[in-house]
Amino acid sequence: MTVLPSVIGVLGLSSAPVQAAPLLPQSSPLVMAHAHPLDWLMGGLNAMVLSLALVLGLLIWQRRAQRHIGWLAGLMVGWVLLIGAAPHTPWPSAVALVLGPWLVWMAVQYLLRRVRRQDRRLRRVLLLQAVMLPLALLLPIPPATLALLASWWLGGQLLVAMGWHVWHLWQDMFLPTLEERYPRTDFIVTCALLATGDLAVLAAWLLPGRGLTSVLAALCLIGLGLQRVREFSRALTQAELQVLQGELRMQERIAELERHFDQVAEAKLEQVTERERKRIAADLHDDLGAKLLTIVHTSESDRISTLAREALEEMRLSVRGLTGKPVQLLDALGDWRAEVVSRLAQANILAEWKSPAEDIEHTFPARAYVQTTRILREAVSNIIKHSGATHCVVGCSAQDGYFSVVIQDNGQGIPLELEGRLDKGHGMASMKSRAKQMHGQCLVESGPGWGTVIRLTIPL
Incomplete structure (x- = not known):
């Protein structure tokens, strides 16, 4: 019999004694017929976690700008592997000490990238921890003691990371511009999900058995995954709305340009027309007007002189209309x-x-x-x-x-x-x-x- 370390409880397993690998596979009809209802529940939750991980992977493939969600998808897959594989191996403590630090590393990286932060030194320290912690199995320390220390150490890191994440989200809610500001509703949902993760860590520390811890951890991961899917859907809706608004603005701009073109064309036509009117008026005044005035003063016929004077008046009236004053x-x-x-x-x-x-x-x-x-x-x-x-x-x-x-x-x-x-x-x-x-x-x-x-x- 091997003692399963408490670190497995932090990640969804219990620290209760576990028998060696069973003779019958877990998928055997005989085993499934006598399975506990909790096993059915955990099987369904694990299937949901893996499905969400696959969905997030496909979404990331289509939208590379959200690649930080890959850390969450990796965390989901790793957690399912740990909770499904570790209890059924001859060395559950070794599996937990190997996978546990990597899962903590992925969780911390996701929480950092989620608030647009990066810390190379922290990443290097976590990578070094993931490499060095499994070597602790070579130390002459009882497995139970080693498991307890790893449980408290990794669980504490998760609690600190989640608390730091909530603090930065709180600050992001008060950013100056509305586009950068983190929505209040999303903040409340995130706090509730991370609180579920905190309860999973505390349950692994304080309560024996893996049931409550596993359920809380699975619910936390499922909630985070659904939240990301919802954000993708909301971003898609906003993108479609922006495209529609862009099309409307483009149509308005085109209409404005057409109106401007019509105004410019009309103004140009008016300039040409006005210039032509002035030319015609000048020609009438200088040429025809001079000749009519000569007829008025030199004609010996009163009728011809009168007609010429009337024609001169009409010509002057026409010139006045052509000048446009x-x-x-x-x-x-x-x-x-x-x-x-x-x-x-x-x-x-x-x-x-x-x-x-x-x-x-x-x-x-x-x-x-x-x-x-x-x-x-x-x-x-x-x-x-x-x-x-x-x-x-x-x-x-x-x-x-x-x-x-x-x-x-x-x-x-x-x-x-x-x-x-x-x-x-x-x-x-x-x-x-x-x-x-x-x-x-x-x-x-x-x-x-x-x-x-x-x-x-x-x-x-």
Whole structure:
């Protein structure tokens, strides 16, 4: 009969006397039929430990950044070999003294790497211990005494390593950045698992038999393995979420680049268009304008001179629209009033101009100014040529973001034959088209005998 050292109890075996190797193998149906329920439990726990070790090995193979988990997988395999092989050999003490220090070395290495620490001197000391401790079997010391000393020595190392590990996890919970901070829930779970390992060590020291020690140690290893698998699953979920977020950011960036490209292209087109407008305006002013002005001053025909003067005014208006310079609304009102009142007075029509009561500080884009001027000219021309009116009222207002002009005469109105076809007579289609280009509207109200009302409304 051989005395099994207490160190085996620390690692999941008892220090109770163990018989020599049985005559029947443990897998024999006769032995399994009379097996104790604890043996069935330990067999199931050992199978779970080996399965988790295999799973961790496969996960490490796929993700080399988590290679430190290989220490835990090695510890699981070694522990199963020790608890399954040592009691059934003729020299259980020798097996325990050979495997025990290596398992302690793997456990300490795992706990160190788990908190991103490394200590070469400690690693060398543990390796030296794993090599030298089996040589203690050659000393003239009773096996029971040697087993007791090894049990307390290796178990103490495990307790210190687990306590040191918990202390560093506690510090990691208060790191400055959220990404580096250790989760509080994981800390509580780790403390519970390591506390189970501590209880296994204390049970090996204080309680005879290997049952409670083996169960607690197996539960500790299974819990640590499941915790690592859960971390792998959580990391995979976070990676998938980051990939999805990256795709969304990429789509947003692409959309932003497309918008930026459109803006640059639009700005470039606007620059080219503006440059071309200025060139055309300069050509009109320098060439055509000079020729028209020559005709105005040198023509002997009043009609030709008048037509040339009107063409010159139209050309100047077009040049003003091409240059793109905005016009103050007050200045525009002054120009329109002078032109409308002057033209109506020349036609012996009394003109009444009503401007806004308050001072307005709005500006008119150049194109809007030109289009509005031409609408007013067309309206005045219709009054002079077709209405037969003697009085005309022009009212202007600017409020709620809109500029409105109402032109009302006391003429004969639009004839009945044009009723329902106002867009086709007296330039109405042109006026409405110009208003639409400014995102506004031009309405015409008329009837025989009560004059015509033109309402122009455009946004400021």
